[in-house]
Amino acid sequence: MTKIKTSALLLSCTVSLASCLLLAQVQRPGEYPRGEKPSPMMNFFVTSEPIGDGGNLGGLAGADAHCQVLATAVGAGNRTWHAYLSTQARPGQPAVNARDRIGKGPWYNFQGEMIAQDLAHLHGDTMELAHQGNNLNKLTGLTEKGQIVPGLYDYSDPRDNDWSYAKTTRFSTRHEMLTGTQTDGTAFTDGVDHTCDNWTSNKSPAPGTSNGNLNAADGRPNAEIGFPDRNGGGSGSWNSAHGTRGCAQADLPKTHGIGLYYCFATN
């Protein structure tokens, strides 16, 4: 009698455990998909790691190299990778538009899902396309390792705002992508910093000059960011939502970024 009861108990336990595991199978933000490799079609990803020196990426060249290293580590180094970043015009140096750096598309993510058909689809060049939107969202904006980028409320923790915590916690909120661009993918032309001095600055604003304002202002180190999960920052824009609190690595987590950015293959 007892023996039957025990096996019945074990059976029900196994069944409930199995159904529970099925539930938990949904990939959580920050997790790696088990044993999977990127689709051979992958020509878009979000960097899984920041360079780690705030807005100083070593210029466009340094940022591109980081894309290439990350891609190579997962077997996708056969393509030429560019960071989706703009730089602003300087005397004798024309502006560079992020949209002019990334080839023509279509672009696919880790899973082989299409992010956008072409440049017009990616940026919403017409009213129709802009309202339709591209296919970049929380479940498609994956890193080169296939991770969903943790966003608002995923693991809500006040320490998310602290770089020393975020640095060692893969699950901290980190959905702000450096872009330095306007919504149409072009560089800003207003003469104030939106690119952490063309991706060479790791400076914090002078005390008292930030005041929590995220808009770029004269003389304040700042970078424009967007959200792969389209969730936050007053607009949910993927490439141009708002600025940062500064350009030091420790400034970026204050608004839920850690210095990640988009990489696209140009071929």
Add this chain to the structure above:
Amino acid sequence: MAEKHITKPRAHAIVLCTLTLASCLMLAQQNAPNTQGVTPPPGSPTPTPARMTFFVTSVGLGKGGDLGGLAGADAHCQALAAAVGAGGHTWHAYLSTQARPGQPAVNARDRIGTGPWFNWSFAQLGAPQNAIISADLAELHGDTLVQAQRGSNLFKQSTRNEHGQVIHGIGDTPPIQHEILTGSKWDGRAYMDNADHTCNNWTSSSTGSAQVGHSDRIGNGSSWNSSNATKGCSQAALESSGGAGLFYCFAIN
């Protein structure tokens, strides 16, 4: 004695089973979005439900696309708002109806006042992040190219129901309810063609189709108000594609 030998491993099995199940449930819990609203941090201002001027209905009317016309839908908004202390406003459903002989079309965007609109978080917490849905009609609908490219503040974490809960969207635990009835084009206006986009002006629970938007802005592009058409107008048809017959409510005053 023999009895004891059988009982002991059984007790162990129970403890082990409970522990594994508990930790497993804890794991699974992290898939769920924040559906409990937000607990006000210490020192927050007194919750003022009347400050809420936007929500997604927590429940539909249960009859698919039959909402009892615009009047029935508006009454549903009003009743849900009143139940949480926000009944002092005049509430309208964000829904369009199509033209009929002797009956002009009604545009959803012309029914919701002029904004700005605030969600549950604003009413409960004062002025936390993601509390304002949109400043005005132009921003809400992306009337200029830049506004359209950028999008409004209506996205998953701000698009809450009248209880402050986030609507389950793509990637969350089922049931997913992110297909929100609108019957509208992306500019917030009614369709002018002859096809049904409004479940027969919100009176059909069988044949027809309704245009929906996505409260999480995921799926078929990223439009909050016009992403795809439902497979039919029955409750089952709405649920088959990730909807529940929910709709947006805006206070017009």
